[in-house]
Amino acid sequence: MERTLEATGEDFASVRTGRANPGLYAKVMVDYYGSYTPLQQLASFNVPDARTILITPYDVSALREIEKALSDSEVGANPSNDGKTIRVTMPQLTEERRKEFVKLIKSKAEDHKIGIRNHRRKAKEAIDKQVKDGEIGEDDGARAEKELDANTKRFIDEIDEMAKAKEQELMEV
Template sequence: MSDDTPSILKDAESKMAKSVEVTKEEFTAIRTGRASAAMFQGINVEYYGAPTPLNQLASLQFPEARTVIVTPYDKSAMSGVESALRDSDLGVNPTNNGDTLRVVLPALTEERRKDYVKLARTKAEDGRVSVRGSRGNAKKAIEKLVKDKEIGEDEGSRAEKELESLTKKHIELIDEALGLKETELETV
């Protein structure tokens, strides 16, 4: 960390913003009624002994809302792609026609929607924890500056108030994204 309050606050804000972005990215991976490329982001395929992201090994096409056509670039990777899809948390069983894999996503049941809402809330809480962690690190740095007499107590308390408002703003952004995702999940 640096040694003046504006740069400490700027650093904390950028880390908090990154936490919000990561949380939003994790929300996109949670399945809703439609298939999307984001759902396949976290799937890795064992390819020549190395875990390789699915999107580097195959193209994805979405001919219908719940149907995905996965076409591996290298046909020798077909079985690895198939097993990675089957083992993923998408709950799918791909159909292999030799050249492509057809993945039909099951309709979301009420129970599955509730599970996804819980998952979204967990990811949101992880994001909030990360934002609070950034706040804690910045607060320690500000307190150290006050203790070492590099800044006055007034400036330290002003910086801490600003830090609290930054924290509140970023937590509200996560809560807003969570609200949108919950609405999306609960819409049939």
């Protein structure tokens, strides 16, 4: 459940808001000498102002491949390079685009909540099996199930809070 919560945070970070954030490019893969490599392993990121990201490749020969990967990404920003660095200026979000991103956040949150519920179901099955096999008593099984339900609720509430915070960030003009 902890890993699902971490994955939720990473997914939410990849959805762009009005501000420049290097986390937008966390999932961008670059064709680097025939193998796909995460962009964050190939370049350093700098955010000089609220809507600009400067990407400086460690290997200048990879500049063209990085620029192509950025253009093909879902972020929706056009990169430009000066021969040594790539400058990405984030366009202003329209109200319609903001609402699309809110829908995307809600969808991702629901997907991650389903993942939490699947973990709960597997754990419940394991508890029931232990009770059935006599490894633990029925009281211990009931106590473990209550603790499992409390943890499940806590994680789902955290995902809801993360989604609400990201939604507020998106709707902020």
